[in-house]
Amino acid sequence: MDKLNAMAIFVRVVERGSFSAVAREMQTSQPTISKVLRALETELGGKLISRSTRQLSLTDEGQRYYSECRQILAAVDAAEHSFHSGRETVAGNLKIGSSVSFGRLQIAPRLPEFLKQHPQVQIDLQLSDQNQDLVSEGLDVTFRIGELTDSGLIARRIGTTHRVTVAAPGYLKQHGQPQTPEELRGHNCLQFNLLNSQNLWVYESGAQHHEVRIKGNAKSNNSEAIREMVLGGLGIALSPVWLFSEDLNAGRVTAILQDYTAQSLPIHAMSPANRRQSARVKAFVDYMSQALETAPELQPVK
Incomplete structure (x- = not known):
């Protein structure tokens, strides 16, 4: 059994709350997802998920294992990115999410300069005043203002909204x-x-x-x-x-x-926990962090 892959599947099942949703996401079947988790439980020697007809819930052991899996997957992701970041080209499609106002006033005006620096990137800016689901909407990164409630996302604070x-x-x-x-x-x-x-x-x-x-x-x-x-x-x-x-x-x-x-309220750039951050995502988040740090309209009113 590929333990790391099984851990990643387990984490996604917990975050999505559905075997079928993860199966669609990974382009496989629900029985395949169930089989992987049963094999993982057998190897661990205990139940991770209590299954019912209506919902999935974690056992106490499953909750502890979920937290540890997230840390392990994040560490692997960081190690891979560190290895590849020096060689990966900043290029390709970049799908960005944001609230309507922040996206229109703070992101869109900064896209020309970013694309001037990285002409091989193609941007798709999706604006919504509802919290966007990164996975189901295919977003690479989304920007959120306020205290965070999502436990299944990687967050980097890039600024403050005074x-x-x-x-x-x-x-x-x-x-x-x-x-x-x-x-x-x-x-x-x-x-x-x-x-x-x-x-x-x-x-x-x-x-x-x-x-x-x-x-x-x-x-x-x-x-x-x-x-x-x-x-x-x-x-x-x-x-x-x-x-x-x-x-x-x-x-x-x-x-x-x-x-x-x-x-004041924090501004975070959010990425899926189980998706390696590409060079284009890192470049854009770095760019926005630097831009917001010096923007006059992001400073407190004197």
Whole structure:
């Protein structure tokens, strides 16, 4: 039995929660996947997965083995990449995933320079405001903002999204300007509903920690829609600085609560755990990391 291949199949079954899904992914049959896992369990001398008609669940031993397999596969992947990286050409198809706003404003404008440096690469940029499944959608890398919940992906932090509390001058003239986070409770706050925090806005000021449950009459799963609501004077938003940088400079919106630091969000590049990172993926992630490090719109508002 190819132990490493069996471990990789076991990890994918756990991550996908389905024998048939992994069989389709690997272009083989479900009985073949089942046979490999039964052989692995026989060699280990115990059950890894409890099978039922509705779902798969790991045994205690299976959970420990899954964690160890992920570490082993990641180490093998890193070793292979280290061996090949000096000889592999940066070329071929590169399928990138991102949220709509981040992809449009932060990735797409940087593609011309990247492709100028690496003309043998062909890019397919897929934008969605729902978390994309890298394997089923065939993505090589995806960029996500916020705390991570995916246990089956390799993540590299490449930047930070600083956030700013903003409102249109017209809204503030009509409703007044809050001076503390707690005063946000009396305002119409616009909610971006794809973050885990959702309606909880968090601020720091010195040693003080402020958590405010906001409310408002509008929300969206698209940050550019939130921007349009703010520009229209509908309410207050807590949003990425990069989303409002031009509006702040032009005076179309006002940064408020500047004595308080809003909770920032990490930016990660995510890759499948069982797929060796190609030279083109590494080159693009390195490129984006360097670009975001120096981008003025990724810096905190002074």
